[in-house]
Amino acid sequence: REAPLETVLCVVDATARPEALNEDALLRSQLRAADIVALSKVDLVDAAACAQMRAAIRMLRPAAVVVDAINGAVPPALLFAPDLDRLPALREVGPRGPVADRFEALSWTSERPLSLPRLQQAIGRLAPKLARAKGLFETPEQPGRLMVFQLAGGRATLAPGGPLLAGVPRTRIVFIAELGVLSRAEIDRIMETCVDVQAT
CATH class of the missing domain: 3.30.160 (Double Stranded RNA Binding Domain)
Known part of the structure; x- marks a missing residue:
C-alpha cells in the first residue's frame, strides 16, 4: 500500500x-x-x-x-500537516520575526457543507498567498462523508476522508502563510462564499 x-x-x-x-x-x-x-x-x-x-x-x-x-532550521508548520483536531489559537499579525516565526497558521471552520466548485474558486484566489493549507470538509453531494483537502507548493489535492464525527465542525481548514500576507477577514470573506446555504 x-x-x-x-x-x-x-x-x-x-x-x-x-x-x-x-x-x-x-x-x-x-x-x-x-x-x-x-x-x-x-x-x-x-x-x-x-x-x-x-x-x-x-x-x-x-x-x-x-x-x-x-x-x-525550517519552520515545522511548512513541513508537517496541521493537526485538524487541535486548531491553532487565533493570532494577530505582528512584526516579522526569525524564520521560525515567519509563518502563521489561520484556521477557518463552518458548521455547513461547502460547494466544491466554489471552494475550488476560493482556493484559486487564496493560493498565491499560501505556503500551505490542509483541511476536512463535507459537500452536499456526500452528506456525512468528509473530503480531505491539501495545498502545498501550488498543488492542490482532494481525497476521500472518513465519516463526519458528532460534535466536530463540518469544515475545518488551516491556512499557513507568511506573517501579514493574509488576514482573518480576507479568509472569512473568501471562504464564506463556499458555504452551501441550501444544505442543512
Whole structure:
C-alpha cells in the first residue's frame, strides 16, 4: 500500500553557483517537484548571491516556498500537516520575526457543507498567498462523508476522508502563510462564499 506524499522539501546550498541548478539533472528534477526549498548556508554568502540563487530557484519552480534554513532550521508548520483536531489559537499579525516565526497558521471552520466548485474558486484566489493549507470538509453531494483537502507548493489535492464525527465542525481548514500576507477577514470573506446555504 502506498502512503500519500504531502510535502516535498529540497535543500539547496546557497554557496553553489546558480548555474549548477541547470547543470545537475537530479537536482533540477528535485527542484521541479519541490513544494518547499530550504536555502542552506545563507550565512556564508552575501545578500546578492542569495538573491541570485533565489531567482534561479524561481526560474525552475515558481510555486515553491523558498526559506532560508539558518542553522538548518525550517519552520515545522511548512513541513508537517496541521493537526485538524487541535486548531491553532487565533493570532494577530505582528512584526516579522526569525524564520521560525515567519509563518502563521489561520484556521477557518463552518458548521455547513461547502460547494466544491466554489471552494475550488476560493482556493484559486487564496493560493498565491499560501505556503500551505490542509483541511476536512463535507459537500452536499456526500452528506456525512468528509473530503480531505491539501495545498502545498501550488498543488492542490482532494481525497476521500472518513465519516463526519458528532460534535466536530463540518469544515475545518488551516491556512499557513507568511506573517501579514493574509488576514482573518480576507479568509472569512473568501471562504464564506463556499458555504452551501441550501444544505442543512
